[in-house]
Amino acid sequence: MNDQIAKDAAVAASEDCGCAPTRDERDSFWKLKVSRRGAFGLGVIGVAALAAFGVGSGASVAYAASYPSWDDVQRAKNDEAAKAAEVTRIEGLIQSLTQKVAETQAAAEVASNEFYDAQQAFFAAITTADELQARADEQTGIADASARKAGQVASQIYRNGGDDTSLKLLFAGSADTADDLLSRLGTMDKFLEYNQSVYDTAVAARNTAQSLTDQAEVARDERDRLQQVAEQKMVVAQQAADAAQAALDEQAANLETMQAQLAALKDTTTQTVAGYEAGVAARAAEEKARREAEAAAAAAGGGGGNPGTGGWVRPHGGARSSSYGPRTPICGSQGCSSSFHYGADLANGCGSPIYAANSGTVDYAGGNGNYGNYIRIQHGGGVSTGYAHIKPGGIAVRNGQWVDSGQVIAYAGDTGRSFGCHLHFEVYINGRYTNPVSFMEDRGIYV
Secondary structure (H helix, E strand, O other), rough: HHHHHHHHHHHHHHHHHHOOOHHHHHHHHHHHHHHOOOOOOOOOOOOOOHHOOOOOOOOHHHHHHOOOHHHHHHHHHHHHHHHHHHHHHHHHHHHHHHHHHHHHHHHHHHHHHHHHHHHHHHHHHHHHHHHHHHHHHHHHHHHHHHHHHHHHEEEEHHOOOOHHHHHHHHHHOOOHHHHHHHHHHHHHHHHHHHHHHHHHHHHHHHHHHHHHHHHHHHHHHHHHHHHHHHHHHHHHHHHHHHHHHHHHHHHHHHHHHHHHHHHHHHHOOOOOOOHHHHHHHHHHHHHHHHHHHHHHHHHHHHOOOOOOOOHHOOOOOEEEEEEEOOOOOOOOOOOOOOOEEOOOOEEEOOOEEOOOOOOOEEEEEEEEHHHHHEEEEEEEEEEEEEEEEEEEEEEOOOOOOOOOOOOEEEEEEEOOOOOOOEEEEEEEEEOOEHHHHHHOOOOOOOO
């Protein structure tokens, strides 16, 4: 039901910009999304996605189904041999959890960088194809203009019946002197030479235009191929990010408890196991309350300002610190920024909320190379939006999740190649970048 609502709402938005694809294209594009894996233990965390990065299931599989209970700890505490065995077991589990987190995070970083590189190669291919086509169109214009000019000259010469009539007109009323006659003949020669030059320019421009058109067609094929590569890399990166998150979730669910259990086993004071258990439970309750409060705030939304047309809202507060288009690269300890800016930067301070620019389905939520933590939302009708440089742990949505327009989806940071906390906001039409400033302005939103 939500998918259909998203399609209908976003189709109207895309038709406003005159960029809507056909129904078949729209349906095909809508189906291109990554389904989220459900919550899973360390023994089943994205084996297919991680295999390419050399991350196996590891020792944690053997332990995943048998985390110690507090009853186990209490029983072991009363027997020295059992206590020593339980200490060894828990230390092994802690080491396994830590190792799995490190492995999956490393794999996610590799996949993230490959996704970014593939996406940027696709963007560069768009530019190449567009520039070649623009040059071809320019040469076609020159050829057309030159051909029209040559035709006008020829018409002027021959409009009265060809060479004989033209010569009669030339000699009619001519001066009596031979010098005058030679001057008129010279003028005609120059006239004809000029027309030949115009014609030659037209032919050369037409040939150049055809060559550039052929090159542009090849470049478009390469662009489309690279788009497919980028989408495939995104799928792998999402799987790796999900695996890393699953490992973190597994660690968060068990590490503190096991550390407290280990402390209880090693404790020689009169402190009871029940006391350790109560402390863990209290902190878990606090964490649960905090997460629920954040989830409620995200669900409540609030938008980034007054809504525009078609459900669009401003994705972030603050001023625009960098616009779309060519720019002078900025360099720092993290390297240099690109010479072309595919998005618009909005700066409202570290940790400030980022909103979904319109309703849709999240089809990526994870790392993306120099973009840092990144979210992409499909709004339907071939329109999608991207949100980059999200703070560590600041992604508030998951892949496959439906979000409403104006819902909090993340919090601003400076991850990736960033030079201060801000939101890097992009808009895509059928996956290809477009100017987000003008796109949003056409919908009554000023970014």
